[in-house]
Amino acid sequence: MVRAVAEAARIHLDAEWILIALADGALPEASPRHLILDSAGVAYAFEGLSGATDPGPHLPDAVLNRLNDILRGQLAQFRLPVIERQHAHVPIELDDVVIGAFAAWTPRSRALDTSDEVVMRILSSQTAVALQNCSLFSKSQALLAESEARNAELLATQRELGAAQRHQVLDSERHRIARELHDSVAQTVLSAGMQIEVCRGELESQSASSDLIDRLDLAKDLSRSAVEQLRSAIYALNHPGDAQRSSLPEMLDQLATVHMPEDLRVTLKVVGSPVEMPSDVEHALLRIAGEALFNTAMHGHATRAIVRLNYTPAAVALSIADDGTGEPEKLRMMLRLSEAADVDGHHRGLANMRARAREHGGTLEVLRSRIGGVRVVATVPAPNEKRTGHDD
Template identity: 55%
Template structure:
């Protein structure tokens, strides 16, 4: 019974009940206070829902975020004017930088957009926010509240409102939470927008890169095909053409009054040259790497054969080998044989020469091949023709000169056309036996 009495006494104690409920139940204002507290609680919960809904708009971009934030502040505060603005130089890509919601939520886009006039207080506040001339702390005075947007130790803008009812501590706290979270959300939105633009730019650059790679791949394939086509054309010119024309020269000799034995020998030679031309043509068609007689003998021996089987009888060909013959790397002996064959063929067909000399020199670091004649050719004219032929096809003419120069260049060597001491033309090919690749040019007249 004593405990019950104490409990009744405690319940009758006005100060204890006040501490439990926060309301003074003994006064006639109990129910108005209760209803007011309930209204504030409901308004606060509703505002927190609006705030949460506004802040999740980060992924929708700064514009949607700003509109949702200002509307949440206006609804919570029952504001007549709700103002949002960013300081100059902050969040340069965010928009709108200023937004005012008037009575009934009417939006006012501030800036270059013309619209109804704003109250002077609103205009002055916007100017102060843009110039970063606002207080560092929350300002809550009667029916006005202004909360700075703090970020990184500074202020990037402010959120403010003029309300139709007095501002209490709960209102100031809610707006402060909204402002602080808005600053972070704006930063996140800016980062997200930057990431999206970067991703779009990377996607565009990647598409350009893929297109470029496709173009390069096509160009590379075309280049390989062109090189192979030129290689086959060069082989046809330097082998098949020479063999066929040499056979024709042998037949032409047979038309003259010569002994029957020599005529028969030359016809047999023409037949052999024709057969060899067919074999070489088949090899070129199937893009084989070497001609049929490649690697059958040493380079000096093959050079000697050139002067016997391909040349007309009135042209005397001598071969001079200097140094110690060595096995040449790769297709270098094939290259030198083709150069010598083309030079001798030009001498026999065009130079009206009676003598030709092949000089092959083996040195420690290079091998050189020179073909001299006593014909009527002019080195200067040949160099000019070579330069023009390199820049254009000339209808297929003078391919022999170009082929010689290209073969030597492909081997990393130096090709020259000079005046021969025999009186005609001297063709010189010098190719290093090391990794060095000297500059390829046509050369000059010998002194």
């Protein structure tokens, strides 16, 4: 824009030299700081103008001296326009403050008059606007770059917080399962072992058959082995070695393949491209998976389970299928009863799972699995979809 203004002045005045310059310190972000055109339209500048020629010895003393005066801020003598026969000087003003100057030198054949002063005043105003716009643009670019840098830092911080929250969720789930195993299952197995020992002692006193005593010994050994396995699982749950794991598929992998009984083989399948979801949604899905696998291991008498996490543009579906003895129709009936009345019992876990899914606009279904047992499916909207609560 500044180049265009200078070119317009050169053509209108048929000038030999055109000078536009800003005083040092005025509009520090503006560029170019100065511009000189000769009669052929060749641009000269000491700095800040792409494609300009180094002035070197080309500048007349009058032009060079005027440039130095303007750059040094010696503008007091130029506060008013100067119109001479072959020379004109008009201040560049912004908010009534002189920030630079616009000067022209013409050949002897081109005398300047008052109409030329009007034209130069107009061009000077356009120059001030152009330089101010340039300064504002440079500031906005700097602010944009700073904003982008801060946004990048914020996103990195959010990712770190999300990872920390997911770690906390996984630790919480581990400790919950460990408490349930210790407070209920382990104590029950210990009690069963004690009862077996009592029965064995009574049978020995009654001279029972050795085959029956051998079976009780086997049952006692099995209960002792079960207690040891439970203790190992509880220790592993309370002392995880996966602090770096953070994504939902990784947390499900830990939950599904590391912290389950040895006689239950669990497989995790991830379909689609995983996307980062809000931590509360991932927490809900992880709790649903934990509850479903706990039911499979403790109540379903299953030997195999498949955890499937399916990412689509519209939704994320989590399913847990097993080959156990569970009956979907019976579980659905128990689910309806538990929702209709606040009842206790392990079937309350299904109601909790459905409540977690609904809390995030999702659904929960209990179906027959393809491998023979029960299939629990929780579906929640994808992060870019609007969440609305609804029933199955």
